[in-house]
Each structure stands twice: as C-alpha cells, then as structure tokens.
Amino acid sequence: MPALDEPPEAFLVDISALWPDDADAGRCEEGIADEEIQWMLSRRPLDHDKVTRERLVLDYNEHEARAMLAAFAESKVSHLIPVLRWPGVGTRWREFIKWVTGLHELPKSPESAFAGFARALGRVTTYRALSLDAAGLRRIIQAKEIFPRGQLEVTAEELSRIIEEHGVAKVVVARLYIAHLQRLIGHDPSVSLHDDWQTTSCIASGYTGKEKSVYLFEVSVPIVESLGLRLSEVEVNAPPFLGPRYGPSGEGWFRFAAPAFPDGVYFDRTMQETERYGLYSVPFLHRRLRRLWRYPSVADIALAISPFAERQAALQKRHPKGCGLPPYSG
Structure with missing residues (x-):
C-alpha cells in the first residue's frame, strides 16, 4: 500500500542545483519514454x-x-x-x-x-534510501543513476554476466538471504526499491557511519523495470540454492530490527510494495528524481518512521497471513 505520510519537509534537499546545466533534469514523462524502453x-x-x-x-x-x-x-x-x-x-x-x-x-x-x-503497466513512485558520504552522493549525481552495490566492486558488464550465468531466481534469492550472497553469486547486481519510504529508511539506518548520512531518493520508474516477484515468491525459490532449511516460512510478515527501530518494524512479505527488485541499475536519475531528503541522524529516522511502525504492527495483528495473495497465484 502507498505511504500514508510524507518524509519530514525539514530534511528536503534542493535538487534544482544537482544538474544545473542539464535541460532534461526533472523532465520525467507521465508515460514510458522511448529511451527507457531502449535502455x-x-x-x-x-x-x-x-x-x-x-x-x-x-x-x-x-x-x-x-x-x-x-x-x-x-x-x-x-x-x-x-x-x-x-x-x-x-x-x-x-x-x-x-x-x-x-x-x-x-x-x-x-x-x-x-x-x-x-x-x-505504467510507472510507480518508489523510494531508495542510501547511507552515503559526500563522495558517494557525488558519484550517484555524476552518473545520473543509482547503481547496484556490486558496481562498487566490479564493472556493470561483469554484473550483467553474473545475471546471465546464475539466472534471475538465484540472484534475487542471494539478495534476500544476503549473508550468502558472496558465496552464491560473488557480487550483487540488484537494486532494491520500496514503495513505503519508511521501509527503506529503516533499512538504511543500519549502514550509517561517522562520515555518512542517510539520503532518501523518491523516484518515478517504469513498473516493468523491476521484477514482479514478492518476497514470499523469492522464498519459494530458495531451497534449491540454500537447502531445505530455507524457503517459505508460512508467515505473512517478518520483523526487521535496525538502529532506527531496534524492536523491529513489521514488513509484509506478500506485498510487492514492500520490496521491488531491480536488476542492472536505476538510470536517468536526473529525469526520474522527484525529491531527495537527508536525515541528520538515526534518531530523526526513528521519529519519522514511528507512526508507520505502529500501523504495520496493527496490520500484522489483523492480517497475520499478510495482505497479499499466496505465492505465484496472481
């Protein structure tokens, strides 16, 4: 379900200065552009x-x-x-x-x-929060794309080769069970997007450091650019790669603990909105970026996401099997 709250207005970054000499900056079409199809x-x-x-x-x-x-x-x-x-x-x-x-x-x-x-299918407004230092933010702005974490280690061509060698199912299983990712596929060629800004903000709070701040990107992307798999469907594919201990839990929700919310926030594994897996990259950022926020601290993230965490806990009690359909039934 779409986010019910707005991220704190006080943390907004002026994006008009990010690409001052680019006439296309901020010009995201309502439909899907030919350039996006060709990409x-x-x-x-x-x-x-x-x-x-x-x-x-x-x-x-x-x-x-x-x-x-x-x-x-x-x-x-x-x-x-x-x-x-x-x-x-x-x-x-x-x-x-x-x-x-x-x-x-x-x-x-x-x-x-x-x-x-x-x-x-059209477009969806979705979010990606990243813990970045000044150099990391500058690299994204200069590249005009949000690239996979694996691209910090190897080239985009190598990440494409990983997808071809291992296949889509194994790549997203490796991403979900990220502790096994290096053993399974070596480097991560995926990008996670979340339709609830609170979800990605909570996750990113676990990667902060002395020189890093959490930046929250609001982007408009073609729906077809991301996978149609929900987390509950990714789990179905886990046993062939990780063994019988892994796989469908039968639970609709899982509780994710992070520095911003140590007691954990409930996420619905049956809903596409919880996490959209993209492969390759999120390109055309100068045209797709709608808004950008910078959280001053983890405490500010905690305060911002608290109402969402309360709503999720209430939803989990009312719909313990999740709000979505069973895996592969849509």
Missing part, C-alpha cells in the same frame, strides 16, 4: 535463441517455465516468447498473457509487445 532492451535484448526452456528454468524456476510456455502456446502467442527474456515481464507473465490476449490486434514483434506492455 532495458540494451541490457537484455530479446534474443529468440536465448529463450530456451532451460534458460527459462534458470531464470524463473521449473514450475514457472513449464506454465509460461504452455500458456503462450495455448494463447497462440508463441512468437512473442522472447519478451520473457526481460525479468520484469518474465516475472509478470500471467499479467502479460491477460494483456496481450485482450488486444484487438496482436503485436507483430516481441519488441513491440514489450513496449506496449511496459506502457500498459
């Missing part, structure tokens, strides 16, 4: 020869691969199967099938189907 296609082209059953299993798991191939064949849209190369479509293939079979005329190519579906 996604350049990261993972919709190559027909790379959409094999084995590849789909690697990216989305055995059950999902079998179901999506059957659905595309039954719906007579097998010529569009390459759209499944893009993780934001492959993890929303049921929604894609409903959309494409409802059209008066089928798209002639996977690329046109991808663009149409991306625009049908």
